[in-house]
Amino acid sequence: MVLVKLKYLNYVKDFNFHDSLCYFCLRRNFPDLKQDNKKNISDCLICQGIFYKINEIVKRIFYIVDFEKKYDYQSFSIGTSLPYFMFDKEDYIRSLYKIKDIENIKSAFNFEIRNKFKSISKKNLNLVNPDIKIDVFISNNNDYSIKTTSRSFYLIGRYKKTKLLTQRDKKVLENQSRDNSNFTIQKKQSIEMIIQNTLSDCIKSDRMIFSWCGSEDDNSQVLGKGRFFYVHIINPRQRKVKLNKIFSNNGLDFKIIEKKDFLENTNLNFRVKNKIFVKTANPISNFYLRNLKELNKSIIRYYYKSKFIYKKIYNIQFKKLDPFHLIIILECDNGLFLRQFIEGRKLMEPNISLKLNNPCEFLKYDILDILIS
Ligand SMILES: [Zn+2]
DSSP states (O other): OHHHHHHHHHHHHTOOHHHHSOHHHHHHHOTTSOOOOOSOOTTOTTTTTGGGGHHHHHHHHHIIIIIISOOOOSEEEEEEEOOHHHHHHHHHHHHHTTOOSOOOHHHHHHHHHHHHHHHHHOOEEOSSSOSEEEEEEEOTTSOEEEEEEEOOEEEEEEEEESSOOOSSTHHHHHHHTTOHHHHHHHHHHOHHHHHHHHHHHHOOOSEEEEEESSOOOTTOOEEEEEEEEEEEEESOSOOOOOTTOOEEETTEEEEEEEEESOOSOOOOOEEEEEEEEEEESSOOOHHHHGGGGGGTTOEEEEEETTEEEEEEEEEEEEEEEETTEEEEEEEEETTOOHHHHHHTOTTOBSOHHHHHTSOEEEEEEEEEEEEEO
């Protein structure tokens, strides 16, 4: 530090305020002096004249924000990063002249640039929770670069599907190397892709991150009010979203029901009403069939990932289709492994095969509704 300061001594020996500092740096450090020096000093000892570039920088920011990226915003914040030597030189001059408790170069620069941008953009300055955040980086030779990001938000939606669709394109990636044509078809059909493509038409962004309230089988339908999903929109260009408008695309209906700045807890407890198609190994006995009623309001227990899991059955109804087939309408906690519950595998107790005294095969299921507990 001492070495760095020594190199400024040459300047300071014959230091003349009016010749060595620009109007901004002079006014800031020596507010009591008569500030008649309004000429442009591009080689200002402290700032190298960066204050005189503010107009240019602000025009550039305005161009990027309003014309290049076309942000929809009401509020902004601007922060700057200045070369270290500017602070160092200012500190040195201040210690030499025992100047204390006054604004430093960074906050003075921020003040100027924020006010200029405010007047050109006609938007509000908001340092706490702005719609867009602008970062200006000044390099050692007074070049600058600008980075802009907008505040992300979350959308909460629900979807229903009547066609066979995969929820996300995890399988797509696996298939990609094997068969390229298959890749395009599957990609087009994943729920995530359909929702993302539809939303992208109204909201441009850098990225959308999806989370789903429970996963499901590709072959199942999702009916009723539909399944919840959440989308985190990163660096959105638009902020307005039409709520409750139903988008229909390729067997999928979805709508956005809420827009939020933050998502406190996505681990909602919910119940699922399933329609399960079951095949039995032996003819179904009416005697044992009545046993299924005992599962009403019962708790199913199983061991998973080194702990016991408990899931509640809220309602069970069933219909024998023929001696070897039945349909079960099951309203239960989300997350119950249906195949294991039907087939009685992995120590799940009670289970359907056990109650029917007949080995059962899980054929398929549809989701009739999803209910928040
Ligand atoms: Zn200056």
